[in-house]
Amino acid sequence: MKLKKLALSVLGLMTVATAYGDLRNSDTDRLYGRQTIFLDQQWTEADRDRFYFTPQGSYLIPYSWFLALEVAGRRQPFKDKRNIRRYGYLVDDDSYSPANPDGLPIGFAQEPVENGEAWLGYTCAACHTNEIHFQDQIVRIDGAPTLADFTAFNNGLIAALEFTLASEKRFDRFARAVLGKEAEENEQSALWERIADHTAWLKGFAKRGKPPHAFGAGRVDAFGIIMNEVFGHDLGQLENVRIPNAPVSYPFLWGTPRHDFVQWTGSASNPFGRNVGEVLGAFGRVNLDVMSSDFGSTTARARELFELERLVAKLGTPHWPEEVLGPINEASASRGQTLYTQSRNGEESCADCHALSDSAGHYPSTPPEENLFGVSFIKTHMIPLNDIGTDPLTAKKLCFAERQARCRNTASPCAVYQCQWRSTGSGHAVDFSRRRGAG
Ligand code: HEC
Numbered sequence: 001m002k003l004k005k006l007a008l009s010v011l012g013l014m015t016v017a018t019a020y021g022d023l024r025n026s027d028t029d030r031l032y033g034r035q036t037i038f039l040d041q042q043w044t045e046a047d048r049d050r051f052y053f054t055p056q057g058s059y060l061i062p063y064s065w066f067l068a069l070e071v072a073g074r075r076q077p078f079k080d081k082r083n084i085r086r087y088g089y090l091v092d093d094d095s096y097s098p099a100n101p102d103g104l105p106i107g108f109a110q111e112p113v114e115n116g117e118a119w120l121g122y123t124c125a126a127c128h129t130n131e132i133h134f135q136d137q138i139v140r141i142d143g144a145p146t147l148a149d150f151t152a153f154n155n156g157l158i159a160a161l162e163f164t165l166a167s168e169k170r171f172d173r174f175a176r177a178v179l180g181k182e183a184e185e186n187e188q189s190a191l192w193e194r195i196a197d198h199t200a201w202l203k204g205f206a207k208r209g210k211p212p213h214a215f216g217a218g219r220v221d222a223f224g225i226i227m228n229e230v231f232g233h234d235l236g237q238l239e240n241v242r243i244p245n246a247p248v249s250y251p252f253l254w255g256t257p258r259h260d261f262v263q264w265t266g267s268a269s270n271p272f273g274r275n276v277g278e279v280l281g282a283f284g285r286v287n288l289d290v291m292s293s294d295f296g297s298t299t300a301r302a303r304e305l306f307e308l309e310r311l312v313a314k315l316g317t318p319h320w321p322e323e324v325l326g327p328i329n330e331a332s333a334s335r336g337q338t339l340y341t342q343s344r345n346g347e348e349s350c351a352d353c354h355a356l357s358d359s360a361g362h363y364p365s366t367p368p369e370e371n372l373f374g375v376s377f378i379k380t381h382m383i384p385l386n387d388i389g390t391d392p393l394t395a396k397k398l399c400f401a402e403r404q405a406r407c408r409n410t411a412s413p414c415a416v417y418q419c420q421w422r423s424t425g426s427g428h429a430v431d432f433s434r435r436r437g438a439g
């Protein structure tokens with residue numbers, strides 16, 4: 001196909017491509033090809049497959065595009081393991097299980113075909129799975145925080161799409177893979193237009209989610225991005241978009257369904273609402289146009305989110321794998337236990353905040369009478385920001401501060417999401433960080 005416009009600066013794109021080329025890690029490349037060791041975390045192989053590849057309603061890119069796309073500036077499939085690993089996401093080496101015939105990265109799932117097309121999106125495992133590399137071994141830890149770079153991955157995807165638009169040869173290869181060899185010229189132009197539209201959409205997402213300093217590996221301002229997508233983009237009120245400048249680390253998942261509150265700010269007690277919010281921040285969509293007959297409809301998949309949550313509930317805490325890492329050094333372990341449990345200089349010990357279970361395996365729990373179904377949860381304690389002294393931004397911004405929903409046909413706000421901050425003697429708002437059971 002003759003490209004109609006070449007409005008893209010290929011020079012600019014080259015810069016992007018080389019910048020991300022540096023993320024490669026040859027040390028890890030060397031390790032792959034070896035058998036991954038899985039720990040006993042109470043999951044069957046089928047559970048693991050379901051957790052890795054069950055779609056949650058996230059629409060990142062049409063599935064066939066992802067398979068056909070090439071890395072910006074290089075003739076390498078974007079889905080190539082080495083490319084995916086540059087961004088810190090995981091891919092299995094072994095011949096793929098029936099759950100993953102196309103060798104997708106872990107936590108990237110195929111959304112079922114709708115209107116003749118399947119899509120690829122994020123699912124929980126992308127952000128909540130990791131590995132330990134020790135000597136020649138790879139140990140997979142399910143539910144562990146990722147060290148992936150969310151922003152770099154999206155930028156890499158955008159750069160690859162832009163290269164496809166800008167180079168005729170590359171586009172032709174892409175179009176043959178997506179449409180087949182026999183496709184007509186007009187089908188090809190329509191595909192080109194769609195890529196341009198979708199790239200513009202992804203760039204809008206990237207712009208709304210652009211932090212003042214790169215989040216880097218293992219951190220993301222999840223709440224900032226979710227609020228921008230829902231209250232800015234989906235509500236169609238871009239004045240609600242705020243710079244996402246409050247990155248947090250990805251948490252581990254084992255044990256979390258037993259907690260009364262989750263998230264670093266202790267802000268969520270309803271896993272279902274929490275998961276839907278997460279989907280909407282990770283390329284899910286919702287219709288928030290009150291005048292539309294489709295108002296409230298969302299891509300978030302209720303049944304699948306339920307299943308994913310149940311899998312998290314079943315997931316066990318990883319234990320030190322002696323057969324891989326060698327026996328526990330008892331002397332060090334006992335010194336560590338002292339450090340962890342004893343307070344020094346009148347300060348609380350680690351265990352005072354990051355609780356250990358008692359000898360019967362119990363954590364301090366909420367009384368069953370407090371819950372409609374008589375369920376007890378592990379009780380979390382909120383610690384004032386001034387005491388914990390970590391970066392307070394996510395807690396301060398959490399309360400949807402200043403984000404407003406304007407009524408149709410009026411300029412005045414009809415709903416204002418407000419925080420319930422208590423004020424301290426010093427006049428500062430108090431917000432809280434959560435401490436939790438060590439699991
Ligand atoms: C794109 C990355 C991403 C995806 C996908 C994702 N999460 Fe998370 N998750 C995060 C981040 C980041 C946080 C911490 C946010 C915060 O507290 O500010 C988090 C927090 C959580 C927490 C709170 C844990 C705690 O101890 O406070 C749970 C539970 C959780 N996620 C479960 C899930 C489940 C279940 C799914 C899939 C349905 C999922 N997540 C998908 C990034 C992700």
Ligand code: HEC
Pocket residue numbers: 249250251252264265340348349350351352353354383387388390391433434435
């Ligand atoms: C006064 C309560 C308190 C004490 C004492 C405490 N912590 Fe924490 N810790 C927290 C809170 C709250 C967070 C979450 C911080 C945040 O949200 O910024 C945290 C975060 C952490 C994290 C980061 C987890 C992640 O995934 O990013 C680690 C690791 C940690 N603590 C280890 C320790 C160790 C080891 C000790 C003892 C030497 C200790 N903590 C003592 C309350 C405490």
